[in-house]
Amino acid sequence: xxxxxxxxxxxxxxxxxNILILMHKSPDGDAIGCGxxxxxxxxxxxxxxxxxxxxxxxAKYAYITDGLEEQTFEPAYIVTVDLADxxxxxxxxxxxxxxxxxxxxxxxxxxxYAQYGIVDATAGAxxxxxxxxxxxMNIAIDKNIANAIFTGIVTDTGCFKYSNASAESYVMAAExxxxxxxxxxxxxxxxxxxxxxxxxxERMALDSMKFCYDGQxxxxxxxxxxxxxxxxxxxxxxxxxxxxxxxxxxxxGITLKEKxxxxxxxxxxxxGNIDVSAVCAKFGGGGHxxxxxxxxxxxxxxxxxxxxxxxxxxx
Amino acid sequence: xxxxxxxxxxxxxxxxxNILILMHKSPDGDAIGCGxxxxxxxxxxxxxxxxxxxxxxxAKYAYITDGLEEQTFEPAYIVTVDLADxxxxxxxxxxxxxxxxxxxxxxxxxxxYAQYGIVDATAGAxxxxxxxxxxxMNIAIDKNIANAIFTGIVTDTGCFKYSNASAESYVMAAExxxxxxxxxxxxxxxxxxxxxxxxxxERMALDSMKFCYDGQxxxxxxxxxxxxxxxxxxxxxxxxxxxxxxxxxxxxGITLKEKxxxxxxxxxxxxGNIDVSAVCAKFGGGGHxxxxxxxxxxxxxxxxxxxxxxxxxxx
Numbered sequence: 050x051x052x053x054x055x056x057x058x059x060x061x062x063x064x065x066x067n068i069l070i071l072m073h074k075s076p077d078g079d080a081i082g083c084g085x086x087x088x089x090x091x092x093x094x095x096x097x098x099x100x101x102x103x104x105x106x107x108a109k110y111a112y113i114t115d116g117l118e119e120q121t122f123e124p125a126y127i128v129t130v131d132l133a134d135x136x137x138x139x140x141x142x143x144x145x146x147x148x149x150x151x152x153x154x155x156x157x158x159x160x161x162y163a164q165y166g167i168v169d170a171t172a173g174a175x176x177x178x179x180x181x182x183x184x185x186m187n188i189a190i191d192k193n194i195a196n197a198i199f200t201g202i203v204t205d206t207g208c209f210k211y212s213n214a215s216a217e218s219y220v221m222a223a224e225x226x227x228x229x230x231x232x233x234x235x236x237x238x239x240x241x242x243x244x245x246x247x248x249x250x251e252r253m254a255l256d257s258m259k260f261c262y263d264g265q266x267x268x269x270x271x272x273x274x275x276x277x278x279x280x281x282x283x284x285x286x287x288x289x290x291x292x293x294x295x296x297x298x299x300x301x302g303i304t305l306k307e308k309x310x311x312x313x314x315x316x317x318x319x320x321g322n323i324d325v326s327a328v329c330a331k332f333g334g335g336g337h338x339x340x341x342x343x344x345x346x347x348x349x350x351x352x353x354x355x356x357x358x359x360x361x362x363x364x
Numbered sequence: 365x366x367x368x369x370x371x372x373x374x375x376x377x378x379x380x381x382n383i384l385i386l387m388h389k390s391p392d393g394d395a396i397g398c399g400x401x402x403x404x405x406x407x408x409x410x411x412x413x414x415x416x417x418x419x420x421x422x423a424k425y426a427y428i429t430d431g432l433e434e435q436t437f438e439p440a441y442i443v444t445v446d447l448a449d450x451x452x453x454x455x456x457x458x459x460x461x462x463x464x465x466x467x468x469x470x471x472x473x474x475x476x477y478a479q480y481g482i483v484d485a486t487a488g489a490x491x492x493x494x495x496x497x498x499x500x501m502n503i504a505i506d507k508n509i510a511n512a513i514f515t516g517i518v519t520d521t522g523c524f525k526y527s528n529a530s531a532e533s534y535v536m537a538a539e540x541x542x543x544x545x546x547x548x549x550x551x552x553x554x555x556x557x558x559x560x561x562x563x564x565x566e567r568m569a570l571d572s573m574k575f576c577y578d579g580q581x582x583x584x585x586x587x588x589x590x591x592x593x594x595x596x597x598x599x600x601x602x603x604x605x606x607x608x609x610x611x612x613x614x615x616x617g618i619t620l621k622e623k624x625x626x627x628x629x630x631x632x633x634x635x636g637n638i639d640v641s642a643v644c645a646k647f648g649g650g651g652h653x654x655x656x657x658x659x660x661x662x663x664x665x666x667x668x669x670x671x672x673x674x675x676x677x678x679x
């Protein structure tokens with residue numbers, strides 16, 4: 050992948066038309082924000098452009114997606130946004146894996162699968178990069194674009210609570226409010242709304258919480274039985290892995306989620322002092338220093354014991 | 365109270381010395397942020413200045429308070445910050461109630477008890493007003509001041525989730541990061557840390573949750589027994605009243621907290637469409653449209669029935 054500047058991205062996009070914008074599977078607020086912000090911008094420059102994703106866009110993002118009419122065209126230019134790896138294309142988009150003209154991303158781990166690309170790992174959200182590209186194209190930011198960019202910033206920074214929230218994140222969020230972003234509605238919808246199923250699952254997860262190593266490790270289980278009893282879906286489990294780590298004195302928070310095939314998906318969170326990616330690596334997993342994951346096979350008791358032993362050694 | 369401008373505030377403060385800065389009782393992040401930011405600023409201008417409060421400053425704000433050495437002096441100039449009403453002075457500060465020279469506030473309900481004052485009800489946090497006063501005094505913002513101002517902004521806007529978070533709140537937060545505010549540490553400490561007692565209390569409160577009127581009202585109880593069993597203190601209950609309203613479909617969230625004397629303290633929250641202050645007014649209480657409170661006497665069953673009847677009628 051040849052690295053390009055923001056200005057070159059803008060130049061290439063302005064020259065192109067019939068632009069297909071690929072978002073990663075299981076799309077989150079930043080992926081959706083990038084895809085739609087760029088599509089709105091390119092359309093206002095008179096182009097055909099459509100964001101696409103293997104998975105359906107969750108209904109809660111309707112305020113972003115509703116304003117963009119479906120367009121069908123023979124794609125002539127392929128852009129990926131917030132998309133680190135072709136493994137995240139999913140079934141529907143995988144045919145494009147060797148045909149990506151331009152990649153706009155903020156994952157340091159980007160595999161460089163595109164012809165041209167910009168990867169700004171200092172950007173808390175990829176919409177921060179998209180915003181700069183839109184500015185460089187001299188396209189005015191309207192309310193739709195502002196809502197999309199704002200959403201990417203707040204979701205990828207955990208409403209400014211993660212360490213990736215920089216002064217730029219705050220400044221751009223303010224700028225988007227100036228362009229009409231419905232900040233109050235968006236933050237409430239993203240961070241202050243729970244389904245009854247999620248509530249039920251949270252209650253069960255809290256009931257399952259165990260403290261080990263003098264309260265330095267907290268562990269919760271999400272079993273298939275809990276999922277069934279609560280009626281929760283996979284999207285309802287978002288963020289639950291952050292719960293054990295929130296507790297005072299906890300250095301490693303662990304979530305064991307039972308999968309269909311008797312395998313446990315493990316999520317580990319630390320406050321950054323302990324490198325949980327190294328812990329997860331011992332089980333063939335990985336991730337970041339403060340947030341990592343892996344899979345462990347066995348009964349709940351076996352999985353718990355295996356994980357606790359290795360995590361305990363990291364304290 | 366004679367209304368003054370930011371510039372006049374700055375002028376008066378620069379002329380004064382031996383300045384006592386009063387904060388309201390049960391101090392929150394904004395009150396503490398205002399008191400300490402102003403004290404740090406005035407000291408860097410060579411003055412004696414001390415923030416004071418009837419209640420102790422909670423230990424979690426040590427990163428704000430630790431840098432300011434205790435000063436004792438005969439107060440010659442009395443300033444209040446974030447302080448709407450002399451009823452909030454508390455025992456220790458009440459002797460100053462008729463002696464306030466200057467009031468810097470953002471509560472529209474300010475009772476005008478001071479000689480001079482500025483009340484900017486458009487400011488999400490009162491530290492936003494303090495920041496402008498410090499700028500007008502031409503005093504450089506250092507890390508201590510930045511941490512204090514940042515804390516006020518994020519705590520009073522609920523980490524930008526409340527409707528009072530304006531573009532100015534975001535921009536000033538960014539500016540404070542530029543001056544060294546430890547945004548990540550502060551947001552984590554304020555919004556992402558729970559005591560084990562709080563966790564236990566939350567679990568019990570969730571277990572007590574009832575849905576009424578087709579899920580339009582959700583209600584939780586916090587009984588004295590729960591407080592005892594969980595070991596939670598009053599400060600651990602902060603924010604719990606927001607939990608029932610978060611649930612999808614809930615229009616009014618109600619928290620009934622049992623007080624020492626068999627009285628229930630009721631907190632009501634709505635999404636803003638239903639005026640819960642009108643509901644609480646029927647029990648002699650009040651507040652804002654989306655957040656209000658009142659007290660009800662009786663057994664838990666009587667309190668629940670009384671509150672539900674009136675709240676149900678407001679749907």
